[in-house]
Amino acid sequence: MSKHTPGPWTYTKNKDYKNSSSGVDGFLVLQASTSAKNIATIVPCMGMTKEEVEANAEVIARAPYNQELAYELNDRINACRNYLMGVDPKKITVEDTLLALGFNRNGLMDRLK
Numbered sequence: 001m002s003k004h005t006p007g008p009w010t011y012t013k014n015k016d017y018k019n020s021s022s023g024v025d026g027f028l029v030l031q032a033s034t035s036a037k038n039i040a041t042i043v044p045c046m047g048m049t050k051e052e053v054e055a056n057a058e059v060i061a062r063a064p065y066n067q068e069l070a071y072e073l074n075d076r077i078n079a080c081r082n083y084l085m086g087v088d089p090k091k092i093t094v095e096d097t098l099l100a101l102g103f104n105r106n107g108l109m110d111r112l113k
Contacts, residue, residue: 004063004064005031005037005039006031006064007031007032007063007064007065007068008031008032008064008065009029009030009031009032009039009060009061009062009063009064010029010030010031010032010061011027011028011029011030011042011054011057011058011060011061012027012028012030013025013026013027013054014026014027014028014041017041017042017043017044018044019043019044019045019046019048021046022044022046022047022048024044024048024049024050024053025044025050025053026041026042026043026044026053027041027042027053027054027056027057028040028041028042028057029041029042029057029060029061039060039061040057040060042056042057042060076100076101076102077101079100079101079102080097080100080101082100083096083097083100084097084100
């Protein structure tokens with residue numbers, strides 16, 4: 001498993017890192033806990049809009065969740081591969097393939113972690 005600061009992470013505006021030329025505020029990415037460790041400081045560069053700076057902070061803050069999601073999707077793909085490799089090709093069904101990928105019998109995907 002990775003050794004990064006455990007999630008979840010969050011982000012918040014920080015005027016201490018404002019770009020003096022553009023007036024765009026920076027952001028802090030923090031561990032969402034009582035200790036609230038600073039994970040990253042997003043300092044706006046020239047030409048960056050406030051929306052772009054905030055979007056960059058959000059991407060970084062979602063990293064632990066996205067990593068968990070990637071692991072979960074990898075597990076589902078491997079389960080499907082194992083099903084497809086272990087079944088007689090004449091007996092492969094769409095329903096069983098979808099179940100191996102993590103879909104319910106109603107065709108909807110289970111909520112990922």
